[in-house]
Structure formats: C-alpha cells, structure tokens
Amino acid sequence: MRVSLFITCLSDQMFPEVGESIVRILHDYGCEVDFPEGQTCCGQMAFNSGYQDEAREVAKTLIRAFEHSEYVVSPSGSCNGMIHHYYPHLFADDPVWKAKAQDLIDKTYEFSQFLVQVLKLTDLGAKFPHKITYHPSCHASRLLGIKEEPMQLLSNVKGVEFVDLPAKEDCCGFGGTFSIKMPDMSEAMVCEKVANICSTGAEVLVGSDMGCLMSIGGRLNKEGQPIRVMHLAQLLEEGRKA
Amino acid sequence: MSTGQQGTMRGKDDFMRNISSRLGRREPLAEAPSRPFIGVPDFYRDRTRTQDELIDEFIQSWTALSGKTLVIDEAEAPQAVEAYIRQLAGDLGIKRISRWDHEGLEKLGFDQSLNEAGIEVVTWREGGADHIELEGLPTGQDGNWAKRSHLLHAAEQCRLGVVWPDCAIANTSTLALFSQGGKGRSVSLLTEAIVAVFRADQIVYRMGEAFALFKKQYPNVAEMPSSLNLITGPSRSADIENDLTIGIHGPGKVHAIILK
Amino acid sequence: MSAGGQAASLDEKIGSGLKERTKQALGDEFLRKAVAYTTDKLKTGRLQAMDMFGDWEAWRDRGKAIREHTINHLDYYLSQFADNVTKKGGNVYFCSGASDAVSTFMEIADKNKAKLVAKGKSMVSEEIHLNHHLEERNIEAIETDLGEYILQLAKETPSHLIIPAIHKNKQQIATLFTEASGQHFEPETKVLAEYARKKLRNYFLESDIGLTGCNFGVAETGSITLVENEGNGRMVSTLPKVHVVVMGMERLVPTMEDLEVVLNMLARSATGQKLTTYTSLVTGPKRPEDLDGPEELHVIILDNGRSQQLGDPIFQEVLHCIRCAACLNVCPVYRHVGGHTYGTTYSGPIGAVLTPLIQQDMKEAGTLSYASSLCGACYEACPMKIPLHDMLVHLRHRKVKMKLTALPERVAFKSYQTVFGNITLFKLATKMGYYMQKPLVRGGMIKSGPPPLSGWTQSRFLPMLPKKSFRDRWGDLQKELAAKNTSGTKAKGGSAK
Numbered sequence: 001m002r003v004s005l006f007i008t009c010l011s012d013q014m015f016p017e018v019g020e021s022i023v024r025i026l027h028d029y030g031c032e033v034d035f036p037e038g039q040t041c042c043g044q045m046a047f048n049s050g051y052q053d054e055a056r057e058v059a060k061t062l063i064r065a066f067e068h069s070e071y072v073v074s075p076s077g078s079c080n081g082m083i084h085h086y087y088p089h090l091f092a093d094d095p096v097w098k099a100k101a102q103d104l105i106d107k108t109y110e111f112s113q114f115l116v117q118v119l120k121l122t123d124l125g126a127k128f129p130h131k132i133t134y135h136p137s138c139h140a141s142r143l144l145g146i147k148e149e150p151m152q153l154l155s156n157v158k159g160v161e162f163v164d165l166p167a168k169e170d171c172c173g174f175g176g177t178f179s180i181k182m183p184d185m186s187e188a189m190v191c192e193k194v195a196n197i198c199s200t201g202a203e204v205l206v207g208s209d210m211g212c213l214m215s216i217g218g219r220l221n222k223e224g225q226p227i228r229v230m231h232l233a234q235l236l237e238e239g240r241k242a
Numbered sequence: 243m244s245t246g247q248q249g250t251m252r253g254k255d256d257f258m259r260n261i262s263s264r265l266g267r268r269e270p271l272a273e274a275p276s277r278p279f280i281g282v283p284d285f286y287r288d289r290t291r292t293q294d295e296l297i298d299e300f301i302q303s304w305t306a307l308s309g310k311t312l313v314i315d316e317a318e319a320p321q322a323v324e325a326y327i328r329q330l331a332g333d334l335g336i337k338r339i340s341r342w343d344h345e346g347l348e349k350l351g352f353d354q355s356l357n358e359a360g361i362e363v364v365t366w367r368e369g370g371a372d373h374i375e376l377e378g379l380p381t382g383q384d385g386n387w388a389k390r391s392h393l394l395h396a397a398e399q400c401r402l403g404v405v406w407p408d409c410a411i412a413n414t415s416t417l418a419l420f421s422q423g424g425k426g427r428s429v430s431l432l433t434e435a436i437v438a439v440f441r442a443d444q445i446v447y448r449m450g451e452a453f454a455l456f457k458k459q460y461p462n463v464a465e466m467p468s469s470l471n472l473i474t475g476p477s478r479s480a481d482i483e484n485d486l487t488i489g490i491h492g493p494g495k496v497h498a499i500i501l502k
Numbered sequence: 503m504s505a506g507g508q509a510a511s512l513d514e515k516i517g518s519g520l521k522e523r524t525k526q527a528l529g530d531e532f533l534r535k536a537v538a539y540t541t542d543k544l545k546t547g548r549l550q551a552m553d554m555f556g557d558w559e560a561w562r563d564r565g566k567a568i569r570e571h572t573i574n575h576l577d578y579y580l581s582q583f584a585d586n587v588t589k590k591g592g593n594v595y596f597c598s599g600a601s602d603a604v605s606t607f608m609e610i611a612d613k614n615k616a617k618l619v620a621k622g623k624s625m626v627s628e629e630i631h632l633n634h635h636l637e638e639r640n641i642e643a644i645e646t647d648l649g650e651y652i653l654q655l656a657k658e659t660p661s662h663l664i665i666p667a668i669h670k671n672k673q674q675i676a677t678l679f680t681e682a683s684g685q686h687f688e689p690e691t692k693v694l695a696e697y698a699r700k701k702l703r704n705y706f707l708e709s710d711i712g713l714t715g716c717n718f719g720v721a722e723t724g725s726i727t728l729v730e731n732e733g734n735g736r737m738v739s740t741l742p743k744v745h746v747v748v749m750g751m752e753r754l755v756p757t758m759e760d761l762e763v764v765l766n767m768l769a770r771s772a773t774g775q776k777l778t779t780y781t782s783l784v785t786g787p788k789r790p791e792d793l794d795g796p797e798e799l800h801v802i803i804l805d806n807g808r809s810q811q812l813g814d815p816i817f818q819e820v821l822h823c824i825r826c827a828a829c830l831n832v833c834p835v836y837r838h839v840g841g842h843t844y845g846t847t848y849s850g851p852i853g854a855v856l857t858p859l860i861q862q863d864m865k866e867a868g869t870l871s872y873a874s875s876l877c878g879a880c881y882e883a884c885p886m887k888i889p890l891h892d893m894l895v896h897l898r899h900r901k902v903k904m905k906l907t908a909l910p911e912r913v914a915f916k917s918y919q920t921v922f923g924n925i926t927l928f929k930l931a932t933k934m935g936y937y938m939q940k941p942l943v944r945g946g947m948i949k950s951g952p953p954p955l956s957g958w959t960q961s962r963f964l965p966m967l968p969k970k971s972f973r974d975r976w977g978d979l980q981k982e983l984a985a986k987n988t989s990g991t992k993a994k995g996g997s998a999k
Binding site for chain 2: 536539540543556557560561563564567568571574575576577578580581584585586587588589590591592593594595596597598606646647648649652665666667668670671672675691692694695698699702703704706707708709710722723724725731732733734736737740742743751756757758759760761762763765766773775776777778779780781782783784785786787788789791792793794795799803805809810812813
C-alpha cells in the first residue's frame with residue numbers, strides 16, 4: 001500500500017518529529033511511504049481569515065502534489081477538515097479542479113483514522129506507563145467525526161493511566177488567526193483549557209492536532225507547568241520502542 | 243353564532259412580491275407546495291402505550307416538575323374531588339376558588355359542599371360571580387381594571403382554579419386546555435394553584451395527538467377557540483442567578499386528579 | 503440613558519468597540535462565573551433532554567427539513583398565515599423596516615389612547631428599539647418577563663436570548679428593587695420574585711396594550727404560538743384589551759403537526775425542559791362567547807433585512823433559526839465574554855451571523871465574525887443544523903471582498919499566496935524564517951515579540967523553529983527506513999498490503 005505523507009506546513013516547520021513518528025509507524029506496518037516535495041499548505045489559514053482566492057491558489061499546490069498518491073495521511077484533523085469540508089466550496093465553480101479536489105478528499109485520512117479505518121489497527125503493542133489525558137480537537141471531532149479512533153488506539157496502550165479531560169470538547173482557543181486577532185478571547189479560552197488539563201493530574205497531554213497542541217503547550221510553558229505535550233503518533237512510536 | 247368580523251390587512255402585496263422574487267419566482271406561490279413529510283419522525287409517531295403506561299408516564303413527569311397527582315376511581319370522584327379541594331384550600335388558607343363552567347365539573351357537584359365549608363366558588367360564566375363581594379381592587383377604582391367585568395375582578399381574587407382539560411399529554415405531562423366560553427383562560431392563569439380533573443382515557447401520548455383532537459373538534463379555522471393553552475407544570479423562572487423560582491406570574495402549585 | 507438609547511448608540515461601535523468590551527468583560531469576575539455557571543447548566547440540561555428524547559439526529563433532520571421547506575415557500579405560508587389571522591378577526595401589518603414597525607405600533611397605541619404597555623419577552627421589539635421610541639412618546643412600557651424587568655430597572659439590554667439577565671447577581675437585583683420601590687430588599691430569590699409577582703400583576707391589570715413576540719406562527723390556522731415559563735406571556739395576551747404581536751417574517755411553520763416538532767426541540771435545546779411551562783396558541787382575538795381575552799389582535803410582521811437572505815445559497819439558512827440559544831450556551835467565546843460584548847441585540851454565534859446580515863453592515867457588525875475560533879460547537883448544538891461556523895467564515899470572506907480588512911493584512915495574505923503557492927519560494931522563505939527568529943529566541947522559546955506576534959505571546963510561549971524542517975530530514979529518514987528494510991525489522995502487527 002502506497003501512502004503519501006501530508007505533513008502540513010505547521011508540522012513541517014515546527015514539529016518535524018511528529019512526521020517522523022508517523023512515517024516510522026506506517027513503514028513498520030508495511031506501508032510504502034513517500035513525501036511529495038511540492039506540498040506546502042492546505043490554505044486554511046487564508047480561507048478561515050476570509051481570503052478565499054488566496055486560499056484557492058495555495059490549495060491547488062496541495063492537490064497537485066498528491067495527484068498520483070494512493071492514500072494521503074496527515075497528522076492534523078484541522079487541515080484534513082479544510083480539505084474535506086471546504087475544498088468543494090472553494091472549487092465549486094471550476095469543474096476540472098473540483099474533480100481533482102474530490103479525488104484528494106476521497107483518499108485523504110487523518111493519522112488515527114487511517115490506522116483504525118484503513119489499516120484496521122487498534123493495538124500497536126505500545127507500552128507507556130504514564131498518566132495521560134487527551135484533548136480532542138474541534139475540527140477532527142466535529143468536521144470529520146473522528147471521536148472513537150484515538151480512544152481505541154490509546155485504550156490498547158499498555159500501562160497507560162487515562163484520565164478524562166473535563167470539558168474536553170471545549171475549544172483550546174487557538175483557532176488559527178483567531179489567536180492573534182482576538183488575543184484576549186483566545187487567552188481566556190486557553191487558560192481554562194490549561195486549568196482543566198492541570199486538574200487531571202496528568203503527566204502527559206496527548207492530541208491529534210499540532211495547532212491546538214502548540215497553543216496549549218505554549219500556555220503550559222508560560223505557566224511553567226511540567227506537563228509533556230505529545231501528538232498521538234509520538235506517543236505510539238515511543239511506546240512501541242519501550 | 244357570530245365568529246367575529248374579518249380583520250384588516252396592510253402592505254401584503256408588496257411584501258409578498260419581494261419575498262417571491264427573492265426566492266426566484268415571478269409571482270407569489272398561490273398553490274400549496276407538496277410535502278414529502280409532515281410533523282414528527284415516524285419512529286416517534288408510531289409509539290404506542292397502554293393506558294396504564296400513559297398514566298405512569300404522566301405522573302412521573304408531572305411529579306418531577308413538583309406537580310401533585312391523585313388517581314381515583316371514577317365512582318368515588320364526587321366525594322374525593324370535593325375532599326381534595328377542601329383539604330388543599332384549607333392548607334393554603336384559601337376562601338375563594340374559581341372553576342370552569344364545564345359539564346364534568348358540574349357533575350362532580352362540589353360547589354355546595356365547598357360553600358358549606360366556607361369556600362366561595364366563582365363559576366366562569368355570565369353571572370357566575372354575582373354572589374361574590376369583592377375585597378376592593380388591587381389597582382384602585384380609577385384605572386382600566388376597575389372598568390372590567392365583575393367576573394374578571396372576582397376571578398382575579400381567587401387563589402385556586404379548577405379546570406377540566408380537554409386532554410392531557412403523557413410524554414411531557416402537559417394539560418391541554420381549549421379555552422373558550424365557559425372554559426375561561428383566567429381560571430388557569432390568575433390563581434396561585436390549579437387543580438385539573440380529567441379521566442384517564444383523556445390522556446394521549448404526545449402533543450400531536452392533542453393537536454389532532456383540537457383540529458378534529460374545530461375543523462374550520464373560523465370556529466377555533468382563540469386560545470389553546472398547554473400547561474406543563476408550575477409557573478417558574480430562573481432569571482435570578484439561575485435560581486429556580488416557582489410561581490412567578492402564573493400558578494405555582496399544580497394538581498392533577500385522574501379518574502380511572 | 504434609556505435602554506433603547508444605549509442599544510442604539512452601541513450599534514455604531516459593534517466592531518470597533520469589540521476589543522474594548524472584551525477586555526471589560528474578561529475583567530468582570532462575577533460576569534464570567536455567572537455566564538459559565540448558567541451556560542454549563544443549560545448545556546448539561548440540553549444533553550440530558552436530548553438523550554431522553556431518543557435519536558436526536560433524526561429530530562434535527564426533521565426540524566431542518568421543516569424549516570427549509572417553510573422558508574423555501576415563505577410567500578405561500580406567510581400569505582396563508584396572514585389570511586387566517588384576518589379571517590379570525592386579527593389585523594395584520596407587513597412592515598419592511600424597523601421604523602415602519604415602530605410607527606405602526608404607535609398608530610395602534612394612539613388609536614387606543616395607550617399610556618401603558620405591558621410587554622412579554624420579545625427580541626424583535628428589542629431589535630426595533632421599541633422601548634426607546636415609546637419613551638419618546640411618553641408611553642410607559644413595562645417589561646414583564648422577570649429577567650427583562652430587572653434589566654429595565656438597570657437600564658440595560660439583554661445579554662442572553664432566553665436568560666436576559668444572566669449577568670446580574672442577587673445583590674445587584676436587590677439593590678435595583680430597593681431603589682425602584684423605596685422599600686428595603688435582602689438578596690433572597692424568593693423575596694425578590696414575590697415582589698416582582700405582586701408589582702407586575704398590577705401592570706397586567708392596568709395596561710392598555712399587551713405586547714408579545716411570536717415563537718411560531720402556524721400558517722394553517724393563523725395561530726400565534728407563545729412559549730414561556732413564567733406566565734407573563736399569557737397575562738399580557740389575556741388581560742389587556744388590545745394584544746399586539748411583533749414577529750419576524752420567518753417565524754412560521756406550515757401546520758400544527760410541524761409545530762409539534764419545533765416545540766419539542768425548542769424547549770429541549772433551550773433549557774433542557776421537555777416542554778416549557780406555558781405554550782399558548784393565540785388564534786384571533788376573544789370570541790363573542792369568551793368572557794376574557796383581548797378584544798383586538800394586531801400582528802406586525804417584520805422584514806428588516808431578513809428577505810435579503812432569501813435566495814442566498816449560503817445565508818438563507820440563517821432564517822431557520824428558532825432562537826433557542828443553544829449556540830450561545832456551547833460557544834467558548836460567549837462563555838468567557840458574555841452577551842454584551844457583542845454590542846448587539848442578538849449575541850453569541852447566531853448574533854455574530856445574523857446582525858451583519860440583517861443590518862447589512864459588514865464594516866462594523868461584520869467584525870463580529872472574528873469573535874469565533876470556528877470550533878463548530880454552535881453547529882453541533884443547533885437543533886436546526888444551521889452551519890454557523892461556515893457562515894462566519896463566509897462573512898469574513900465578504901468583508902475581504904468589500905476591502906474592509908486592514909491593508910497590512912491584505913498584503914500579508916497576498917504574500918502568503920505567492921510564497922505558499924510556489925514551492926521554491928516556500929523553501930527559501932522558511933529557511934529565512936529560521937534565521938530571522940533568532941533575535942527573539944530565549945531558551946529555545948519565543949516569549950515576546952512585536953505585533954502581530956505579541957497577540958500570541960501575551961498568553962503563550964512559541965516554540966522556536968527547529969534548524970531542520972521535516973522536509974530537510976526526509977532524506978535521512980528514508981535512509982533509516984531502507985536500512986530497517988534490509989535488516990528485516992517488521993511490525994509485530996503484521997503488514998498492510
């Protein structure tokens with residue numbers, strides 16, 4: 001099975017180790033992983049700020065980059081949400097690109113979704129003897145309906161002590177440019193999220209979107225909270241080595 | 243009987259033309275559009291309940307809203323209802339009650355014995371309060387209220403109202419009152435407490451059945467009562483610090499007597 | 503300043519005053535606690551009520567289908583509704599704008615020589631700032647919903663669709679009642695409510711006109727459906743001799759069968775009740791045989807920007823809203839800043855979408871579209887499945903198209919298109935990024951920076967860009983995997999073909 005990694009601009013530039021974990025896991029399960037170099041960004045940053053024309057041009061680079069891929073897997077529910085939910089609108093008036101966008105939509109999966117739905121894997125034989133909690137990101141759960149998959153994968157990790165995050169469905173306050181445009185609102189939201197995380201007593205916060213994790217992690221750092229922040233793929237990879 | 247005169251209409255044509263042109267039509271739609279579906283989802287419509295289940299469901303929901311219920315044999319109703327009202331009026335120190343001018347309540351015939359127990363009964367009909375001496379009016383002798391009927395004045399001074407709902411809805415524990423004529427709105431509104439008396443076979447499962455009954459009883463719009471009141475528990479408000487307050491404007495104590 | 507006047511002046515600064523109001527709200531500990539507490543309670547209630555009802559998604563689909571059908575055929579159903587109202591002896595007035603509706607109301611008031619109007623809860627009357635206009639005409643208007651009454655004493659506007667005084671505490675309410683009545687009040691809910699009951703009862707009895715909104719008009723019968731818990735709606739539609747209804751033109755359902763659907767969904771979505779205490783269908787004024795009820799019924803049907811949404815492929819659905827406020831109760835932004843921060847009659851996600859559309863004001867009101875992290879909680883909670891999160895994004899787009907965004911932002915996104923749309927430039931720019939960040943990095947983190955970065959760093963640190971991006975590491979990673987392949991390491995779980 002051929003799988004192309006859609007790294008997302010954020011993980012490419014800021015969190016390359018997340019991509020490495022995904023590639024190693026997929027490779028271990030027999031996937032032939034490639035990395036189409038032409039990819040940059042899904043365009044969400046511009047789209048969500050109202051700049052649809054600009055987003056469309058960037059989206060085209062992504063569609064082009066994965067034109068020949070069999071499966072596309074990314075570490076982000078949010079970027080995949082952009083593709084699944086908004087590409088049809090973005091290319092509604094252009095039948096050629098609309099068809100290409102649909103092709104990309106049909107083969108694009110978020111990491112946990114791909115493991116559970118396509119590879120039918122829920123137990124990666126990982127061990128992780130720590131107290132953890134999970135932040136389900138809004139776009140993964142609400143736009144793509146990814147709710148069970150990360151839980152299934154985590155429930156099979158040996159040694160994990162899982163604590164449910166209070167008000168887990170509440171947004172962390174990142175929201176892309178929202179965090180910069182409405183910094184006070186965003187701050188109030190991330191502070192509450194962090195307070196809820198701290199209340200669990202978890203040593204590790206796990207998530208499936210580096211945007212949220214960068215935001216929450218940034219607040220944890222500013223508060224000096226000794227809580228480790230990990231993408232699900234990182235936890236699984238580390239757990240498999242243990 | 244007269245059904246009142248036709249009301250006036252202003253500005254309709256332009257308003258409709260604007261709407262239909264926005265919706266992409268040259269003329270306002272004159273024929274009823276076809277409906278692939280209507281009302282509640284099938285799984286809900288198709289639910290059936292036995293009469294005992296309906297009674298249970300009504301009581302459970304009604305009680306959860308702080309409502310009180312009494313289930314009695316229909317044969318015992320005249321004594322039991324009278325006793326219940328007398329007890330309740332006694333507990334609340336109530337000397338004056340209002341009731342619907344309703345066949346079912348007439349048959350129970352509690353007016354006289356309540357009277358003998360020192361409780362005046364205002365019946366919602368012309369002259370139904372002629373025997374009542376008012377305790378002055380809350381807003382004095384000069385305003386709008388002073389100009390209203392003696393019946394209304396008297397009803398406003400009653401602290402308990404007795405009604406016979408047209409049906410009751412089990413699913414939400416709701417009394418359905420098709421208010422008109424002798425079935426006055428004020429009786430279920432102006433008091434501190436209400437007692438609703440009805441037969442078990444008047445309980446339906448869902449609101450739609452109550453509406454169907456209403457439409458069956460009044461197939462023409464012209465004949466419809468001016469008020470259909472669904473009452474689900476006591477008057478309440480959570481407007482002060484989300485602190486639930488019972489009995490804010492309407493009756494705060496609600497009682498249902500079900501006759502089996 | 504009057505409540506109406508306050509709202510009118512706020513309207514001018516909906517967008518430009520947003521950040522200032524946000525700061526104020528965030529500094530108000532009581533407000534934040536009260537809003538969070540109440541919305542949590544309503545949210546939990548809603549989830550429980552949905553659960554008990556069974557198959558909520560089927561209900562949502564049905565609710566949406568009914569609203570969609572109604573709005574798509576609004577000309578037919580509105581006409582049918584109006585005809586039935588007049589058939590029953592009610593008077594109908596179609597009003598295209600707020601001023602039209604206000605003057606129609608004044609005409610009715612003048613004809614009845616009205617001096618006192620008792621009002622049931624009506625968001626449309628807030629929308630047209632009716633109280634303000636009544637005050638100018640020396641007509642006393644009394645809000646009789648307990649929450650609205652409290653706000654009227656405080657000269658404030660509602661901050662929530664269904665719990666208007668969500669931001670007021672007992673102490674503040676006791677003080678207001680003390681000032682208004684001259685007698686002393688302790689901050690006890692029961693005592694305060696008892697006072698309001700007595701005080702407002704006299705207004706019900708004395709008023710010349712009772713005014714209500716309309717939750718749903720039923721086209722096939724011409725009925726006005728009023729939904730409430732307190733009984734004030736029944737009072738004002740029963741006791742005064744004249745009943746005036748002000749309603750948005752979209753608030754209709756075709757039949758009583760459809761009414762069953764929306765009523766069940768409204769109560770559950772709004773407060774988690776199975777049904778509100780009082781649901782009243784007013785069909786015409788009192789009949790000849792009735793011994794109570796109003797002698798006159800007047801129905802003012804308002805457009806006020808609503809028809810502009812008809813036929814719009816993106817925004818028509820906003821007219822499906824049944825004003826349950828479920829979107830406010832789940833919105834993380836509303837939770838922290840409350841309703842007044844929006845500076846509009848309708849707050850929360852629905853307010854942020856509805857206000858710029860019906861006021862046709864993208865410049866100021868359109869700015870509310872940024873008061874959202876686009877988390878989608880509003881859509882998930884909406885019983886009518888209105889995609890508010892999408893609409894917010896499309897409003898931002900509209901703002902961009904109208905060139906109402908700041909020049910530096912427009913330039914930034916143009917550059918984004920150029921750089922992210924070209925892999926060579928992208929690689930070059932991201933390399934430069936690594937070096938350009940250096941002056942800002944302290945201990946592997948960026949802890950402060952110039953705007954717009956400062957928006958981030960005021961509350962969070964930013965990790966520094968690593969020296970090697972993923973694409974820089976890809977070559978090494980490939981070698982590592984190739985080596986693994988030759989050494990024959992395989993997954994415990996087997997292979998995927």
